[in-house]
Structure formats: C-alpha cells, structure tokens
Amino acid sequence: MEYFVEQALSYTECLNKIRTKYGERVTILYHKNIRIGGIFGLFAKDGVEITGFTANNYAKNVNVATPASSIIPSSEPKKPLDFEEEKGRLLKMGNAAKKEESSRTKIIEEVRSIIKEAVSTTRDTAASEQDSHPTLVRLREALGLNDFSQNYIQNIIERCKKENSFENFNNYEAVEDKVLEWIGETILIYQEAKIYKKPRIMVLVGPTGVGKTTTIAKLAAIYGIGNSSKPPISVRVITIDTYRMGAKSQIEAYCNIMEIPLSYVEDYDDLKRTIAQYFDEVDLFLVDTIGKSPRDSAQLGEMKQLLDACGPQAEVHLAVVASTKSSDIKEILRQFEPFNYRSVIITKLDETTRMGNVISAMSEKGKRVSYITDGQKVPSDIQKASVVRFLVNLEGFHVKRSKIEEHFPHDDAEQIQWRK
Numbered sequence: 100m101e102y103f104v105e106q107a108l109s110y111t112e113c114l115n116k117i118r119t120k121y122g123e124r125v126t127i128l129y130h131k132n133i134r135i136g137g138i139f140g141l142f143a144k145d146g147v148e149i150t151g152f153t154a155n156n157y158a159k160n161v162n163v164a165t166p167a168s169s170i171i172p173s174s175e176p177k178k179p180l181d182f183e184e185e186k187g188r189l190l191k192m193g194n195a196a197k198k199e200e201s202s203r204t205k206i207i208e209e210v211r212s213i214i215k216e217a218v219s220t221t222r223d224t225a226a227s228e229q230d231s232h233p234t235l236v237r238l239r240e241a242l243g244l245n246d247f248s249q250n251y252i253q254n255i256i257e258r259c260k261k262e263n264s265f266e267n268f269n270n271y272e273a274v275e276d277k278v279l280e281w282i283g284e285t286i287l288i289y290q291e292a293k294i295y296k297k298p299r300i301m302v303l304v305g306p307t308g309v310g311k312t313t314t315i316a317k318l319a320a321i322y323g324i325g326n327s328s329k330p331p332i333s334v335r336v337i338t339i340d341t342y343r344m345g346a347k348s349q350i351e352a353y354c355n356i357m358e359i360p361l362s363y364v365e366d367y368d369d370l371k372r373t374i375a376q377y378f379d380e381v382d383l384f385l386v387d388t389i390g391k392s393p394r395d396s397a398q399l400g401e402m403k404q405l406l407d408a409c410g411p412q413a414e415v416h417l418a419v420v421a422s423t424k425s426s427d428i429k430e431i432l433r434q435f436e437p438f439n440y441r442s443v444i445i446t447k448l449d450e451t452t453r454m455g456n457v458i459s460a461m462s463e464k465g466k467r468v469s470y471i472t473d474g475q476k477v478p479s480d481i482q483k484a485s486v487v488r489f490l491v492n493l494e495g496f497h498v499k500r501s502k503i504e505e506h507f508p509h510d511d512a513e514q515i516q517w518r519k
C-alpha cells in the first residue's frame with residue numbers, strides 16, 4: 100500500500116493525474132480545496148488536493164477502502180468531504196488497520212505454533228508407536244537378556260528405527276538378522292601379525308583369578324606343542340608369581356607336562372637378565388603376572404615398572420572374565436590402560452550364556468579381542484576370537500550360522516586344531 104497526495108486545478112484533472120500515475124486500483128481517502136501556485140501568496144489559483152492510497156491485496160483483504168470512499172469514482176464526488184470528519188475517520192481506520200495487522204501477526208504466530216506442535220506430536224506419536232511395536236519390544240527384551248548395556252541397546256533400537264520402515268518391523272526375522280549383523284560389526288577382532296621380530300614377548304595381565312596362568316599354559320601348548328596347522332616353535336614361560344606357593348606349583352605342573360621350559364623372576368633386573376639370556380634361542384616368551392586389583396593403582400604402577408624390563412617389543416594382553424558386569428569391564432579396561440595392552444582375552448566363557456556385557460563394554464572402549472577361553476582344560480579350552488563365536492552364544496536370538504559366517508568370514512585354518 101502506498102499513500103499519495105496529488106494536486107491539480109480541478110478535481111477531474113487531479114483524478115486523471117492519479118489514474119495516470121497509480122493506475123485504476125486506487126482508494127481516495129479525502130480531498131480538499133487548496134490554493135495553488137503564486138508568489139508569496141499572490142496570484143495563486145484555486146485547486147484541489149486528493150489524498151489516497153494505491154489499492155492492493157491488503158486493501159482487498161482487510162477492507163480498509165470502504166470507509167473513506169470506494170475505489171476511484173468515475174465521476175465527480177457527490178459532496179466534498181469535511182476535513183475534520185475525514186481526519187477522525189482516517190485515524191480510526193489507521194487504528195483499525197493497526198489492530199488488524201497485529202491480530203493478523205498473532206494469528207499467523209498461533210497457526211505456526213499449532214502446526215509446529217502438530218508436527219512434533221505426529222513425530223512423537225509415530226516414535227512412541229514405533230517404540231511399542233512388538234518387534235522392537237521383543238528386540239529390547241532379547242538384548243536385555245544378554246546383558247547388553249542400556250546405551251548399546253538404545254543405539255541398536257535407534258538404528259532400527261532409522262534404517263527400517265515401520266512396515267518392515269512386521270518381519271521380525273529380517274530385523275533380527277540385520278541386528279545380528281550390526282552387533283557383529285561392533286565386535287573388534289585382534290589380528291595377529293603374520294610375521295614377528297624374534298623373539299616375540301607376550302605378557303598376560305589382569306585382575307586376580309581371571310585365568311591368566313591357565314591361559315598362559317594353553318598358549319604355551321598352542322605354540323610350543325604346535326597343532327595340525329602350525330609347527331611348534333621354541334617357547335619359554337616366565338613367571339613373576341614366585342611368592343605364592345600354589346601359583347608356583349600350578350604353572351610348574353603345566354610346564355612339566357608339556358615339557359616347556361620355565362623361568363622364575365622376582366624383579367626388574369631378574370626379568371631383563373632372563374630375557375637377555377634366552378633372547379637368541381627362544382621364539383616366544385610367555386610372561387605370566389600376578390593378578391592385581393584394578394583399583395590398586397600403586398600395585399599396578401609397580402608391576403608396570405617391572406614389566407618395562409621386557410622392552411618395547413613386548414606385547415601385553417589383558418585377561419577379563421566373560422561374566423563381569425559391563426560397568427566393571429569398562430573400569431578394568433580403563434585401569435589397565437597404562438600397560439598399553441594390545442588385545443583382551445575373554446576367559447571363562449563357559450560360565451555364562453550372556454555376552455552382551457562384554458560386547459557392549461569392548462565396543463564402547465574400542466578394544467579388540469584376541470582369544471576366548473571356555474573351560475579349565477589345558478590345552479583344549481581356548482580359541483582364537485571370532486565374531487561368529489560371540490554371536491552364536493547370544494541368548495534369545497535365532498542365529499543362522501551359515502548366514503553369519505558368510506557375513507563375517509573368518510580364517511578357519513587359523514583356528515586351533517589339536518593333534519589327536
């Protein structure tokens with residue numbers, strides 16, 4: 100809307116001027132008689148001044164044109180308008196227009212907020228409808244049954260909602276297959292180097308009683324006795340667990356049976372000397388350590404210092420029991436961080452049917468698993484870790500082994516084959 104004030108010697112002339120300048124769609128508010136031209140008030144002529152505004156959508160919608168006068172008249176006005184009366188009317192109209200404008204803004208805002216609310220309600224309703232879909236409910240239950248952490252479960256559910264349409268949820272089997280794949284993708288497997296700089300030094304650390312010594316004995320058998328796919332190599336076990344009588348005789352018994360040499364060391368110098376002494380003749384040193392409480396950082400620090408004697412080529416691996424609570428596993432993974440361990444060995448898998456805790460904690464911390472042990476028998480109860488092994492262990496899931504193996508091919512030749 101554009102206001103104008105035009106002057107001419109007559110009303111018709113002024114009107115024509117307005118039409119030429121602003122077109123036909125104009126609204127006249129009022130006109131008045133004026134004096135035009137002259138110098139210092141002399142020689143001025145009678146004339147007319149018309150005030151109005153160009154008509155547009157706004158005028159049409161809010162209907163402001165009607166009070167003053169209608170759309171431009173084609174002939175002379177019937178009667179000249181009274182200025183004061185028109186002024187009052189104009190003010191009123193201005194206020195009305197202002198009110199109209201502010202109420203329009205209010206309505207627009209209200210409509211916007213209603214739309215926004217409607218959209219978010221629709222989304223919320225859709226989300227909660229999805230959440231309560233039997234497939235997702237069943238999936239939550241299955242994941243909970245396996246002790247996956249709440250965070251892990253939530254991530255899986257969110258991914259389901261993102262990647263599967265609501266209709267697809269009706270096919271539980273298909274969703275389950277996908278979820279198993281996603282879980283498998285979060286299980287990080289430690290890949291052993293194919294070639295090692297001799298000698299390889301493997302150190303096993305971990306909390307008390309997790310099965311370190313038993314696992315060292317199993318590893319000593321894998322490498323020292325050999326198997327159908329791997330010839331034996333020269334192995335020496337070193338133990339720093341010399342104070343405890345039971346511990347000493349335990350590893351001694353294993354090594355005697357397998358005819359694998361064993362050294363006892365008590366401190367840093369001892370350890371350094373022993374490694375140096377057999378450096379050229381041994382392919383693999385397996386170092387068994389004393390179990391430490393992950394909460395005792397002073398003890399952990401002392402052991403770290405002692406193990407530094409193994410030198411930079413030593414590779415540390417951390418043993419953790421499979422049935423440990425997810426939050427405790429995370430704490431153990433964190434406390435043993437100074438040892439810069441390369442992989443985690445999951446022990447006592449045979450004592451639990453729930454693997455979600457381990458999978459959640461390991462994936463949240465980005466740690467790799469190298470071996471799993473599943474029994475007390477030396478040497479048979481140990482396997483190289485594989486995604487398939489974890490997935491087939493899941494409770495409440497219909498695991499199609501062949502499908503999983505296809506998705507996560509693992510080198511079977513690398514699995515330990517014991518000579519009969």
Ligand SMILES: Nc1nc2c(ncn2[C@@H]2O[C@H](COP(=O)(O)OP(=O)(O)OP(=O)(O)O)[C@@H](O)[C@H]2O)c(=O)[nH]1
Binds near residue numbers: 310313314340446449
């Ligand atoms: N069920 C089961 N028991 C195991 C496994 N590995 C070890 N064990 C048993 O767990 C107990 C402790 O094993 P150790 O090898 O002495 O554990 P450790 O970590 O050396 O213990 P500390 O040296 O005292 O810290 C023993 O009774 C083992 O037979 C396993 O994979 N499954």
Ligand SMILES: [Mg+2]
Binds near residue numbers: 312390
């Ligand atoms: Mg031990």
